[in-house]
Amino acid sequence: MSSFYIQNRPKTVSGDCLFNIKLNHKFSNFDAKAQPAIDIETLNSGLYVLKRLASVIEAGNVQASMLLNPNNTIFPSPPVSPKRQTSSNPNPALGKSQTIESIQATAALALVPLILDGLETFITSTPNVNLTQVSSVILALTLVKPLQNNTSLTSDEQKRVFNNCYQPSKQDILEQIKKEQITEIKKGQDKLSAKLVSSGASEEEIKKALEEYVDQFVSDFFDANVKEQFMAYRSSIGGETLKMMKQMRAIEATVPNLTKDNVQSVNGMITLRAIFNGLTDAVNKVPALGGAEEIVKTQLTLSSYLTLTTLDTAALTIIYQATQLPSKTTLDTYLKPRDAAIYREGVTGAYQTAVQNLNTVRSSIENEKQTLENQLAAFQQSVSCYTSWVNGSKNIKDGKDYTSVLITAGMEANAGLTSLSQMYANLTSEEKAILDTHVPKYLRLTIGSGVNLTRFIARMNAFQEISEYTLNNAINTENEVKTYLSGKGSVIKGYKFFDQVGQEIITISNSLTNYIKSEKGYQIPNFDNFQQNVLRISTIDGNFTTQANAILGEFKTAADQHIKALQQQIADLDKKYKELNPADASFTADRKKAVESWLNSESLGSAFIYLILNSQLPKQSAFLNPLIEEINFNNLAANAINDLLKITNEFSTTSVYYNLSSYLIQSKEGADLFCGDYFETCLALSKEKEYIARDTGRCRRAQVLVEALIGKINNLPGISSSQKSEMLNATSNYKYSLTITFNQLNLLNAMLSNLRIEEQTKDGNYNGNIFKITGSKDWIPTLAALEGFISNGFPNITPTGGLGPLFTQIQADQQDYTTQGQTQQLNLQNQMTNVQQEWTLVSTSMQVLNKILSQLVGEIYPN
Structure with missing residues (x-):
């Protein structure tokens, strides 16, 4: 009977139409009074057609009869435990x-x-x-x-x-x-x-x-x-x-821990031990078997491999071919059918373990591959950041003529170094070495007028720190600012790549001329003097950009070499993953023969129980568990990001309320003169500063949440290394963006604090149609640039920062995790349907078997 027929039979068919067993035929020589009346195991073993029901399920690795009721007369348990008690050192x-x-x-x-x-x-x-x-x-x-x-x-x-x-x-x-x-x-x-x-x-x-x-x-x-x-x-x-x-x-050698590199040898060692353990137990029961030619030759042929932990292809071939020995003739000559089945079961179990080992290693390889892909993505992000950071040398050079370009170049230079410093922790030692070599090279370059890049970044960093401190606190004296900045410089010195920057900030704190000014009794940042007298470099070294490009070329060479090495590792893992497919294993043909030999020697009832418990269930578990783990991970990640998304939801409309520059550009009438109401303009300026304070607070809350989330991820149980690295990469990106966005908000706030709005009169009376605004050189394009940074991020560097991109990134990640979770949930439902169909087949097969045995018992014992 084909398995196709079994699968497509009505579920309610009990077996009446398939088998009609009669034991009272005149030539049967059946004696119902004989003791025992019938050898059920022998009968089961001879039912070839029913054996094909069992062959639809692949053999596993456990002794099913251990689970049988010892008083069961249909599937009697053997008088002694058939499960071998193997020992790694039988003669200590x-x-x-x-x-x-x-x-x-x-x-x-x-x-x-x-x-x-x-x-x-x-x-x-x-x-x-x-x-x-x-x-x-x-x-x-x-x-x-x-x-x-x-x-x-x-x-x-x-x-x-x-x-x-x-x-x-x-x-x-x-x-x-x-x-x-x-x-x-x-x-x-x-x-x-x-x-x-x-x-x-x-x-x-x-x-x-x-x-x-x-x-x-x-x-x-x-x-x-x-x-x-x-x-x-x-x-x-x-x-x-x-x-x-x-x-x-x-x-014999101890079986080593399973790895992708030794799985073939481990499988060979396990199979070799199954052969020797089985032969030892069989000869223990029937010593005469130990004098059989096949047994002696098998021992001599395989014994040289017992002490090896690495087996080559030739050795593995010999071991797997030996699983066909002893032959059925030899086993039947010396052993009882039950003992022969136990030996075959041990060999079959070794193959089942070998398949499970291959699946385990493939799962490990897949995880390792995904981890490497995440690591590659993290390094490529740092490469992109470094590249855009060094390419900013052109903007630093052009900044001497354009204020908005100068401010952009200074902010991007500081943001780039800050991002590289934070990315450093997520890189490998080889990747860190590349940055350790090339970041300081660029920092030491002289821009011009005796100012190197380190000092240039320190000046911008100091001004951003002063802006945050003075605009968010009521500071009355310059000494308070000096003390704060000096302390901040000491902290910054501890950041990666910032040791010299921090030292420069401490030096700057000794004299804050051009950094701050007093207004209405409070200290505020002096945006005008800072960008004109501190940040602007009047004479640019002619070799600055050339040297920067040379350093960038050296960096790209080293980075590309490392990227190719990672890509090769990923390709090798992918190749290894395919090579270890159990369906293509070198032992497949020998395994098939071993399973068939075991099925033909095992009683039908024991075979069914064995296969269900030790092949069907483990295979289903091995397939469903990764799906469930992936669903749990995606749900966990989506829920974790949900809290962050609640904080940053309002960032989606930043371009709507950070638009003072757009309003002013449209209403410009002449030099520093603008159409409109003075009081409405003051209100608009005040509103934008309120937005800055509100969004700064949100960013602080988001930053605290991100730091807590990173801590949870590092200590999160039950996730794979690839899942961990994926979440860390995503969460670290939020951290980079938040740090940059803080500085963008601070500098916009500093510039707005330095704008002076004056009402205008006409004929000695207030003129409600025109007002005057004065600020630093090129203040309108600079204001537009700073507002654009907050809405859309930096144009020339990665990560870009900005409230809009931050929200978009968090929302996309949350939706991605949710979508993946839903997809895997649907996949799980489909697979559960398949599992249900498989168990329907098993149930139908067991109904057929039950009907056969019931009829058999009725024929034997009619009363």
Whole structure:
């Protein structure tokens, strides 16, 4: 019956139409009173068609019968626990001083008398077969006897012993029986032939029956006259090979922790141990198995790999091919069906573990790849920031002629260094080294008039600090400002790349001429004198921009090299991820054979329970857990950003209320004269300063929230390194933007505080149609530029800052996390539907099995 048919059967079908079992047929020879009435396990194992129900689910790694009711008469539990108790050191007294070679040498020496004495006993105790005529017996005695008095054996002598310890084979003895009993066989064939001829059988049927008679006669004769002695001899050999196996297992290498680089070797080691553990347990139960040719050869072939932690392709191929051994014939000869199934189960379980290991490593690789991609994005952002920062040298040069350009260049130079300082913490040591080399180079460049970039940035930074302090506090004396600025300089010295900048700020604090002025008894920033006498550099060094471009070229070379290295690492991880696909694993063909062998040796009921609990459930769990974790992460991230979004929502309309310059440009009448009402203009100026104070407060609250969020992310349990780096990158971007936006608000506030609005009169009376505003040089384009920075961010540097871009960034991230969460939720729902369909198939299959067994029991016990 195909699995397609099973999947498409009505769910309510119980199995009546599929099977009709009758045990009362006249040729069945069934005796309902016999004890036991029927071997359920054997019957289940023979139901080939039902086995195909089990084959739709891949095998796993647990002993299902451990979960069965011991009183269950349909699926009886074995009398002893079938689950092997494996030990990494089954013979701890042996220690690690011995080697595989020394253990084999000891075993070979011990086998010499066992072979000689054992064969002599075997020969004398088996009078009905002349074993002295068996060529393999003669050869074994001839080759081994010269070694009986040796105290040690060479490598070739050891091979000679091991190659003869499993002689004679059962087939050799059967051939000898066939020769010796040829007369009796001929008599039996003649009688059988006469019966078949009289019954009208065809020549082909007679020929086949006669051939089968020979095999059956020889087999029966072996069982009656040779088997007991044969098994006794094999047991004596098996006892020594068992001892050898235990000693070799005692010095096996410890399986290392799983990584992407060693997963193939780890899987090989696990499979190798499953083979040795299974053989050890099987030979423990039936020592004669240890004297079988396949067992001895398997031990000798695989033992050299037990102490290795790195296995090459050739070794792995040998190990995986060995999982097909011992053959079904060998296992059936020595073991009970249940014990053979247990051995096959252990091997199947090793393959299941190998598949799980590949999936685990692939998940780890995917996480590592995403982490590297996040790291690459963070470094590329710092590269972009550095590039735009150094490209600002052109604006610094042009600023000597244009006030708005000069103010922009100064603010962007300070913002760029501030961003690089904050980004530094999220970079790797190699990336930090690149910035450590090239940031100071640019800072040391001389712009002109003896002023280098460090001093230029320190002046702008000092003025921004003074603006924030004086405009948000009622400061009466210059000494208060000096004390504050000196303390601030000491703090700034501790920031990365700001050590010299901080020192310059401390020096500036000693004399604040051109930085502040007194107005109505309070200290305020002196915007006019600052931009004309402090920030403006009258003579620009002709080599300044050329040297800046040279430094930028060196930086790009180093940065591009590192970026290519990261991209190569990502490409290598992607390649490794594809290489470790379980569907393409080198052991796939051997695994398929091992699973089929196990299914054909396991009872149907145990197979079903085993597969459901240890293959179906783990596979579903492995698939669904990442989806659930991703949903939880996206929900967590979206909720965390929600609080930030509530604070910054109002930033979406900044261009509407930071528009004083637009109003003034449209109403300009002449030199410093503007159309409109004086009082309305004063109110508009006051309103804009209120907006600055309000938005500054919001930015402070947002900054506190961002700092707290970064702390939570660093200590957040249950998230992967890639998820952590993704959230840190996003949250750090908010931090960079907020820091820049603070300074943008402070400088706009400083400029507005320096504008003087004067009412105008006409004929000695107040003129409500015109007013006058005076300020610094080019104050209107400078005001427009500063308002534009707050609404749209800086035009020439990344991060740009600005209230509008900050809001847009936070909103986009929040929507992205929400969308991803919803998408994964939908994906989870779809997968749960698939899981439900799979369990419907399992349920239907179990109903069929239940119906079959119920009918079977009814036939056996009609009352």
